[in-house]
Every structure is written in C-alpha cells, then in structure tokens.
Amino acid sequence: MATRVPQERRRRRPTRSGVLLSEDLIVETALRLIGEHGPEALSVRRLGTALGCDPTALYRYFHGTDDLVLAIADRIIGDAMEGFVPGDDWVASLREMALRVRAGYVAHPRAAAMAAHRVTRRKSEIRAVETGIGLLLSAGFEPASAARLYLAFIDTVLSHAAADAAFQALPRQQREADHRAWRDVYQDLDPVAYPALTAVRPELPGMADSSFEEAVDLLLEALAARAPAARGCGRSRPGARR
Amino acid sequence: MATRVPQERRRRRPTRSGVLLSEDLIVETALRLIGEHGPEALSVRRLGTALGCDPTALYRYFHGTDDLVLAIADRIIGDAMEGFVPGDDWVASLREMALRVRAGYVAHPRAAAMAAHRVTRRKSEIRAVETGIGLLLSAGFEPASAARLYLAFIDTVLSHAAADAAFQALPRQQREADHRAWRDVYQDLDPVAYPALTAVRPELPGMADSSFEEAVDLLLEALAARAPAARGCGRSRPGARR
DNA sequence: CGCCTTACGTCAACAGGGTTGACCCAATGC
DNA sequence: GCATTGGGTCAACCCTGTTGACGTAAGGCG
Numbered sequence: 001m002a003t004r005v006p007q008e009r010r011r012r013r014p015t016r017s018g019v020l021l022s023e024d025l026i027v028e029t030a031l032r033l034i035g036e037h038g039p040e041a042l043s044v045r046r047l048g049t050a051l052g053c054d055p056t057a058l059y060r061y062f063h064g065t066d067d068l069v070l071a072i073a074d075r076i077i078g079d080a081m082e083g084f085v086p087g088d089d090w091v092a093s094l095r096e097m098a099l100r101v102r103a104g105y106v107a108h109p110r111a112a113a114m115a116a117h118r119v120t121r122r123k124s125e126i127r128a129v130e131t132g133i134g135l136l137l138s139a140g141f142e143p144a145s146a147a148r149l150y151l152a153f154i155d156t157v158l159s160h161a162a163a164d165a166a167f168q169a170l171p172r173q174q175r176e177a178d179h180r181a182w183r184d185v186y187q188d189l190d191p192v193a194y195p196a197l198t199a200v201r202p203e204l205p206g207m208a209d210s211s212f213e214e215a216v217d218l219l220l221e222a223l224a225a226r227a228p229a230a231r232g233c234g235r236s237r238p239g240a241r242r
Numbered sequence: 243m244a245t246r247v248p249q250e251r252r253r254r255r256p257t258r259s260g261v262l263l264s265e266d267l268i269v270e271t272a273l274r275l276i277g278e279h280g281p282e283a284l285s286v287r288r289l290g291t292a293l294g295c296d297p298t299a300l301y302r303y304f305h306g307t308d309d310l311v312l313a314i315a316d317r318i319i320g321d322a323m324e325g326f327v328p329g330d331d332w333v334a335s336l337r338e339m340a341l342r343v344r345a346g347y348v349a350h351p352r353a354a355a356m357a358a359h360r361v362t363r364r365k366s367e368i369r370a371v372e373t374g375i376g377l378l379l380s381a382g383f384e385p386a387s388a389a390r391l392y393l394a395f396i397d398t399v400l401s402h403a404a405a406d407a408a409f410q411a412l413p414r415q416q417r418e419a420d421h422r423a424w425r426d427v428y429q430d431l432d433p434v435a436y437p438a439l440t441a442v443r444p445e446l447p448g449m450a451d452s453s454f455e456e457a458v459d460l461l462l463e464a465l466a467a468r469a470p471a472a473r474g475c476g477r478s479r480p481g482a483r484r
Numbered sequence: 485c486g487c488c489t490t491a492c493g494t495c496a497a498c499a500g501g502g503t504t505g506a507c508c509c510a511a512t513g514c
Numbered sequence: 515g516c517a518t519t520g521g522g523t524c525a526a527c528c529c530t531g532t533t534g535a536c537g538t539a540a541g542g543c544g
Binding site: 066116117118121126129130143144146147149151152153156159162163166181189195196197199200202203210211214215219221222223225226 | 308358359360361363368371372373375376379385386388389390391393394397398400401402404405408409416420423424427428431436437438439441442444445446448449451452453454456457460461463464465467468
C-alpha cells in the first residue's frame with residue numbers, strides 16, 4: 001500500500017454517507033469521539049464509522065496511527081494556547097502556559113497519553129516553543145540557558161500533564177483502585193518498619209491528587225532564583241496550592 | 243472466568259515443556275523478553291511462548307494484563323532501589339533516588355511506559371515512599387509539607403522517567419524522526435515570525451536530549467530553598483549539568 | 485497406599501485492533 | 515469529452531486480550 005499523503009490540494013469525493021473528508025474533520029471527529037465515548041473509543045475502525053466512511057479511507061490522509069496521533073496532539077496544543085498572549089510577568093506567563101497545556105491534555109486524556117512525549121513538528125507546537133523561549137529570553141537568560149531551561153520546564157509540564165492524562169485515561173476500575181490504594185494499603189502499615197509513613201499518615205489520602213501545580217511552582221521558584229534579573233530569592237512563590 | 247488468584251501456596255504442575263511457573267518467573271521472563279526483543283515484545287501470547295506454556299496459564303497468576311503490569315513495575319522499582327541507603331545529605335540522597343528510578347525505567351522502556359503512572363501498592367513501592375518521605379522529614383519539613391513535597395518530587399521524577407522511557411519505547415523510525423525534527427524543521431524558520439527561536443538556533447539540536455537532570459536539579463534547588471533547616475538560598479545546585 | 489477434590493495447564497473461540505493490496509468510480513486538468 | 519489518478523471501498527491477514535469448558539495430575543486425607 002502506497003501511504004503517500006499529499007498535503008497539497010486534493011481531489012475529494014463524497015463518502016458513501018455523503019461526508020467530505022478532510023484532515024481537520026478527521027482530527028476533530030477523533031477528539032469528539034474520545035470526549036464522548038471515553039478514552040477507549042479511539043480506533044481506526046471506530047473513527048471510520050463515526051465519520052461515516054470506510055476505516056481505511058483515513059490512510060489517504062495520514063500515514064498511519066502515529067501520524068494521526070501527532071496531528072491530534074498539535075491540535076490540542078493549538079486549542080489550549082488559543083488566545084494566549086504573554087504578559088509582562090514572565091513567571092506568571094509561564095505558569096499560565098503550564099496550566100493551559102495541562103488543561104488541554106486532561107480534556108483529551110487518551111489522545112494526550114499517546115502523544116504527550118512526541119515532537120509534533122507542526123504549527124501550534126512551534127508557536128508554543130517560540131513563546132516559551134521568548135519569555136525566558138525576556139527574563140534575561142542567555143540563549144543557551146534559555147533553551148536548556150525551557151526544555152526542562154516544558155518537559156516537566158508535559159510529562160506531568162501526560163501523567164495526569166494517563167491517569168484519567170485509565171478504565172474507571174483501575175483508576176479507582178489506584179486512588180483507593182493510598183487510603184487502604186498505605187494506612188495499615190507497621191509503625192516500626194515504616195516510621196516516616198506513619199508520621200504522615202493523615203496526609204496520605206491526598207497522595208492521590210495531582211501534584212502538578214506544586215511541581216510547577218517549585219520549578220518556577222528555581223527559575224526565578226536563577227534569573228539574571230532576579231525577582232528575589234526566598235519569597236517568589238507564584239501561586240499558592242489549593 | 244473466575245480470575246481468582248490465590249497468593250498463598252499453590253499446587254503447581256509442570257507445564258507442557260516442563261517449566262514450573264511462578265509469579266517471579268513470569269515477571270522475570272517478561273522483563274527479559276522486553277530487554278531482548280524490543281519494546282513491542284510484551285504480549286500475553288508471546289510471554290506464554292517464551293515461558294513454554296499456554297498464554298492463558300498466566301491468568302492463573304494475574305487477574306489480567308493490568309495486574310501483571312503492576313507486578314512488573316514494582317519489580318523495576320525494587321531492582322532500581324536495591325542496595326540504596328540514604329545518606330546524611332538529604333538533597334544528594336533524593337537526587338540519587340531520582341537517578342536510580344530513571345535508570346530502572348529507561349532500562350525497561352516498554353514496561354515503564356505502561357506502568358510509570360500507576361500505584362503498584364506493593365512492597366518495593368512502599369519502601370521507596372517510606373525512604374523519600376523520611377528524607378524530607380529529616381530535612382525538617384512538617385509532615386504535611388513532607389508528604390506534599392515528596393509527591394511533587396516523585397511525580398516529577400516518575401513522569402520525566404516515563405517520558406524518557408516512552409521515547410525509548412518508540413519504534414526506531416519514529417524515535418529518529420522526533421530526534422531529527424529539532425535539527426530539520428526548527429532550523430528553517432522565518433526570523434521575523436520566530437525571533438526567539440532564531441536567537442537560540444544553535445541550541446536547538448540539544449532539545450532532543452533529555453532534560454531529566456536539569457529538571458531534578460531545579461526542583462531540588464527549590465526544595466532546599468524552602469527547607470526549614472536551610473542549606474542556603476542561592477547557591478545550592480546539587481550537581482552541574484553536563 | 486489409594487481415593488477425591490480441586491488447582492491449574494490446555495484448548496478453542498470470540499471480539500476487537502492496525503494495516504495491506506486490489507478494485508473501480510468520479511473529479512480534475514487538458 | 516477524454517485520459518489520468520486521487521481516493522473511497524472491500525476483503526483479507528495477522529495481531530491482541532480474554533473467556534469458558536475440559537481434563538489431568540498434585541496434594542490432602544483416610
């Protein structure tokens with residue numbers, strides 16, 4: 001099979017059910033499908049029926065599942081960052097970027113779980129990188145530091161977001177089991193063998209919650225502390241948790 | 243099918259090829275299989291043939307794929323943390339924990355990619371949590387802070403490790419394409435539309451590398467800065483990158 | 485020592501997945 | 515209006531996890 005996907009103009013023909021396929025329509029349908037019928041709903045075959053076309057028609061638009069996934073990922077990034085304009089405060093701006101990306105991923109857990117660690121090399125991703133590195137440059141970092149630190153920042157954001165998304169993407173049963181684990185298993189431990197866990201026992205149920213914001217805040221504190229145009233050292237926590 | 247998995251003693255019978263199955267043997271074989279034949283090699287059926295038994299025999303030992311995955315994950319944690327003893331320097335100790343966990347995950351990419359975000363609720367995981375929280379308590383944090391910050395720390399470590407593992411787990415073709423993206427796509431951008439990216443252009447090929455250590459160092463800096471028994475504010479970078 | 489129970493290895497089958505090559509119609513360029 | 519060929523369709527292949535039924539041999543017990 002020649003999986004040649006010309007992205008020039010195309011010579012589209014209405015599908016059996018009358019729909020005109022397009023890259024955008026496919027990606028949108030994929031996201032809708034995931035949103036409506038849960039994380040497991042994304043498969044070439046189901047996507048085909050949802051679009052009212054033969055599943056294999058998709059191979060005319062994407063080289064394969066992977067290609068489709070990258071397109072979906074870039075769409076999520078684009079939607080999440082839509083309307084975002086970086087403000088004067090670079091720390092606050094990075095923080096908002098982080099929250100937006102995470103929200104976008106959690107809204108599409110299954111897709112995010114597949115795509116979060118990839119390089120989409122598409123429009124929206126490139127724009128986001130441009131914005132982020134721009135913010136660090138505006139903070140006074142050298143180009144080399146800016147690139148390196150942006151990578152550390154965005155990787156943390158993306159991987160945390162992916163973790164949250166992966167958790168959302170679990171079948172309800174497993175999700176609840178993981179959640180209960182902190183209440184159940186970790187509650188009945190031998191105090192002698194596990195003194196630290198015993199000391200923090202009341203806090204353990206909270207371990208099931210996401211640590212996303214705390215992690216981002218810690219990271220931004222460290223960045224602010226390292227910034228040439230420093231924002232001070234001790235007290236620059238950009239936001240309180242909970 | 244009654245997926246009842248008694249973990250008491252069992253009444254084992256040699257398999258058709260003469261092997262005596264056991265939970266440990268299955269987990270070890272799974273890890274070996276992944277290590278030898280690549281990330282795609284882990285499937286119930288292949289695991290069955292590797293063990294010299296019918297694939298469905300595994301269901302006598304694990305409730306399903308998920309259960310098996312959790313067992314594998316805990317084994318990885320256990321192997322990675324084997325022989326680790328926390329030292330006097332809590333920052334250095336946390337740093338070593340991070341590096342060990344990451345090394346363990348990257349060594350078993352496919353398994354890690356499936357399991358990194360789960361709560362195994364098994365022996366090795368519990369021991370690791372005990373150690374980590376103990377370190378933060380020893381640093382002088384209140385129990386509530388210790389639990390919360392440990393969560394932020396370990397989630398960052400785990401999700402970064404998972405990201406690295408997920409990348410390793412990609413088919414070679416996709417892995418190389420993602421890697422090349424930073425050299426190719428991101429090199430030929432319009433300087434007017436993308437000033438920041440143009441400013442850091444020489445640094446972009448490095449974006450393909452892992453930012454794990456940088457992120458961990460940033461996080462540990464922030465933790466050290468927040469610690470009651472402070473290690474000082476500005477200059478506590480626990481390790482230099484590269 | 486030998487029976488009975490039942491754990492557990494095996495087998496066949498099902499539903500779903502991605503991907504392919506062949507087929508052929510109709511939209512487009514000339 | 516004709517030739518070209520993009521692209522929608524169909525059938526088929528091989529993979530996956532999971533199940534219920536089946537029977538054999540291991541272990542407890544008399």
